Amino acid sequence: MDAQVTVTIEEKIATRQVRAGVIGLGYVGLPLAVEFARAGVETVGIDIDSRKVDAINRKECYIQDVDGKLFSDLVSQKKLRATTDFSIIRNLDTVNICVPTPLRKSKDPDISYIVNATQEIVKYLHEGMLVILESTTYPGTTEEVILPMIEEKGFKVGKDVFLAFSPERVDPGNPVYNTKNIPKVVGGVTEECTRLAVEFYKLAIEKVHSVSSCSAAEMVKLLENTFRSVNIGLVNELCKMSAKLGVDIWEIIDAAATKPFGFMPFYPGPGLGGHCIPIDPHYLAWKARIHGFSPRFIELASEVNASMPEFVVEKSRAILNEKKKALNGAKILVLGVTYKANIDDIRESPALEVIELLEKGGAEVSFADPYVPEVRLHDKAWRSISTQAKNGAFQSALEESDLSIILTNHKCFDYEFILKHAALILDTRNATRPFSDSRKIVVRI
Ligand SMILES: NC(=O)c1ccc[n+]([C@@H]2O[C@H](COP(=O)([O-])OP(=O)(O)OC[C@H]3O[C@@H](n4cnc5c(N)ncnc54)[C@H](O)[C@@H]3O)[C@@H](O)[C@H]2O)c1
Structure with a gap:
């Protein structure tokens, strides 16, 4: 049997x-x-958000990285469809869980979305099914949270049903690496769980790498994102230090990056954003603390990175001051509000905190981001200024602002146009460096 x-x-x-x-x-x-x-x-997507489900079934793709034509063809061919009805799980052989894993206000993990999704799965779970968790989470989640929920229903994992963890490593906006060609790491509860999950992924993903357990696979993702957080924290601290020492951090990094071994460049910026780097290390830190281990690197990096929006605002205050202007009453144009370049995601974006701090300081803030039509903060909403050079609104905004702050280095910004028309620029991403600046209006963080 x-x-x-x-x-x-x-x-x-x-x-x-x-x-x-x-x-x-x-x-x-x-x-x-x-x-x-x-x-x-044959793939079915399940979501509690009926707008997403309806959009998919209408062949409307809302994720920028997905090829719209391919998507529409797959829906037409009935290879892909979506539903809000979890009872479809009765007819499925596998289910991958890709729900959010945010932090609570206390910075503790909020795994309620994983628990809610699993509660639905176990209602319709049947023999032979393979369940894989992909949401980023602390080591132990799959075996400590999902496994007991499944076994409570009378299924033996590894015999009747199969359970594994495989971290998602996708990098939205990356033109080279995508879901298909980023190697997949997989760890199952038993060897059989791992083997089946590996075979399943091999259908769609170019390379699959197995590890010895779910906890190992969970930890892989947290190592990767903690590595980024700590290195960005280090370079952000060096950026602040360089300002005191009177050296240009960007020049230093470019020169250090000429070393062909033993150095990997990371760049400073206005702070961390997105659903991964600012959040994931806290999942690991939380678990470490439960085991009586103090995760000092994680906490220090998080502290330094979290201080960057304030640093940007202080820098803005200082450079306005040099021009005999106050932040209070200054017109400030924010260029780019997404957490990184060339994407439309503003989750956890440091731009939101920068805007809030500038407003608190009495500045009159506007923003321009070709990827984001509107930003809402508390009770206030801002519409993006169109960056189409032809309509003149962007030129006027640049000319009339006391300071323009580049927070996101979108490729589609016309930096020469920005340099030509802005009165004063704070460039937090070194985006204007490749373009000449004869008027010396640019200050970098
Ligand atoms: N965004 C990234 O770049 C990225 C990269 C790697 C890993 N991750 C991880 O992947 C996971 C998902 O992230 P995301 O960015 O895709 O989140 P997202 O917010 O874009 O999507 C999550 C989806 O889950 C749905 N959802 C929530 N609860 C549900 C439930 N109980 N049942 C069914 N659907 C439910 C939401 O409606 C939403 O559509 C997170 O753990 C994240 O840390 C994200």
């Missing part, structure tokens, strides 16, 4: 007859569902 169950799902994977489900159709889940569908697997 057991062997037969294993063979069944194995056979379904081998023949691409496997019916896949993806729970959570955001930046991670939708591209993943598209990859399985593209690999010929």
Whole structure:
């Protein structure tokens, strides 16, 4: 009986007859569902947000990185569809959980989305199913939270059903690396769980790397993002230090990066953003503290990175002061509000805090971001100024602002145009460096 169950799902994977489900159709889940569908697997996306589900079924793609034509073809061919009805899980062989993992106000992990999704899965779970958690979380979540919920229903994991963790490593806006060609790390509860999850991913993902356990796979993702957070924290601290020492951090990094080994450049900026780097290390720190371990690097990096919006505002105050102007009453144009370049995501973006601090300081803030039509903070809303040079609004905004602050280095900004028309620029991303600045209006952080 057991062997037969294993063979069944194995056979379904081998023949691409496997019916896949993806729970959570955001930046991670939708591209993943598209990859399985593209690999010929009949795929159903499940989300509690009916607007996303309806958009998918209407062939409207809302994730920038997904190829719109491919997406629409897959929906037309019925390889991909979406629903808010979890009972579809009865008909599925696999389900990947891609729901959010935010922090509580206390900076403790909020795994309620994972728990809610799992509660729905276990209602419809059946023999032979493969469940894979992809949401970033602390080591232990899969085995300490999901496994007991499944086994409470009378299923033995590794025998009746299969459970694994595989971190999603997608980098929105990256033109080279995407869901398909970023190697997938997989760790299952048992060897059989790992083996089946690896075979399943191989249908759609170019390279799959297995590790010994779910906790190891969970930890891999946290190492990667803690590595980024700590290195960005280090370079942000060196940026602040360089300002005191009178050296240009950007020049230093460029020169250090000429070393062909032992150095990897990281760049300073206005702070961390997005759903990963500012959040994930806190998942690890929380778990470490439970085990009586003090995660000092994580906490220090987080502190330094969190101080950057304030640093940007202080720098703005200082450079306005040099021009005999006060921040209070100054007109400030923020260029770019997304947390990184060339994407439309403003979650946790440091720009939001910078805008808030500038407003608190009495500045009159406007913003321009071709990817973001509107920003809302508390009760206030701002519409983006159009950056189309032809309509003149952008030129007027640059000319009439006492200071323009580049917070996101979108490729589509016309930096020569910005340099030509802005009165004064604070460039937090070194975006204007490649363009000549004969008027010396640029200050870098
Ligand atoms: N965005 C990234 O760049 C990125 C990269 C790697 C890993 N991750 C991780 O992947 C996970 C998902 O992130 P995301 O950026 O895709 O989030 P997202 O907010 O873009 O998407 C999550 C989706 O889950 C849905 N959802 C919430 N609760 C649900 C439930 N109970 N049942 C069904 N659907 C539910 C939401 O409606 C939303 O559509 C997080 O753990 C994140 O840390 C994100």
